Every structure is written in C-alpha cells, then in structure tokens.
Amino acid sequence: MIIDIISLFPNFWKNFLSYPIIKKSIKKKIIKFNIYYLKNYGIGKNYKIDDYPYGGGNGMLLKIEPIYNCIKKIKKKYNEIIFLTPDAKLFSQKTAIKLSKLNKILFICGHFKGIDQRIRNYIITKEYSIGKYIISNGEIATLIVIDSIIRLLPGVINNKNSIITDSFYKNNNYYEYPLYTRPNNFNNLKVPKILLSGNHQKIKNWRKKQIIIKKNNLNKGTK
Secondary structure (H helix, E strand, O other), X not given: OEXXXXXXXXXXXXXXXXXXXXXXXXXXXXXXXXXXXXXXHOEOOOOEOEEOOOOOOXXXXXXXXXXXXXXXXXXXXXXXXXXXXXXXXXXXXXXXXXXXXXXXXXXXXXXXXXXXXXHHHHOXXXXXXXXXXXXXXXXXXXXXXXXXXXXXXXXXOOOHHHOOOHHHHOOOOOOOOOOXXXXXXXXXXXXXXXXXXXXXXXXXXXXXXXXXXXXXXXXXXXX
C-alpha cells in the first residue's frame, strides 16, 4: 500500500515512521510513505498557503492552489483522497477494513480554521471524523486513521489475535470485558474469583454480563 500525506508539518511524521512496527513494514515493502510539505507548493515568493475567508470571520483557511499544485506535481491516481474533519461521518473499524484493501491513498492534513470548500467539493473524495471535538492540527487525526488502517495489512502484525480482541473485531460491538493478569492479588486488589475458577463456560457468561454492564453504564454517561 502507498500512503501519501500532504502536510504542513513533515517533521511530525518522523517518530511515527520510526516506530518499530511501521519501520519493519516499510522495510518489508508492505507500506510505502511519501510526505509532501505543503509550503513547497505555496503561492508567490513567500510560498503563501493560507488566506482570510471571504465574507469575513476569524481565522485563516488553507488555499486551494497549493494543494492542487501539489497533487498535480505528484502525478498519481489515488483510490481515495481523504480529509479528516469534525463535521464528517464518524470513522469506524468497518471503514478501516475497507480502506486497508486499497492500493493508493492520499491524506490531506488540515490546519488553521479549515480549508477552502472547493478542496472539499472537487479534490477530496472521502471525509471522516475521529470525533466531534477540535484538536491542534489534521496531522493528529490523520495519524490515528492511518495507524488503524495499516495494522490490518497482512504481514504488519504477525499475531492476528493481537490486531483487535475478539469482542471488538469479530462481534463488531466495540465493548471489551474487564481484563486481568498476574499477580491475582496486588495490594489487596484482587482478580475476580470466577477468572481463576477454570470453568470456561462460567467465565464466558461472566464476560458477556460485564460487556452488558459496561454498555449500559456508557449509555447512562457513567464510567
């Protein structure tokens, strides 16, 4: 898979690309990353990439020309050109699975107040949200989505069971039962006895019950 990223902060990606799983996947040629610094495609002698919004209002917008010029220079045909924004469809595991089957994806990282709507209308093919909240830049949201996609690629993670736990992935319910490991007693904080019983059917029933409790608590807005 080829993942291209148009970003105002190319250095942001250095640590991510040096992360052992990612680094190994790049070495094995499972993934190829290309980071394009948007400022290099800016307008005029100052390489301007943003401007004030028409009609007034606070903040700056990313201009259409630098992004258009960058994509034109890249000269690639992408399966999808993706933009992360709060006012879009919520990104899900189902979407991650779908995107993991593609060959070439381009991510455009937003910044400032947003981007010129013409980019969204005529350049971007898919928009997703990681949640209805504001963060410092589009790189953070883009990294989350990329990570969720590439860990699904064959060969990236050797142990399939470690990709996503059964209750998250197979049952598609995104709720996990409580998990415990050794020691079974730490400072008088004890593991539930049922998990030490060796009775797999009772453990299975207990776990199902715990998922229902967690689901109900989340719906009520409690921890």
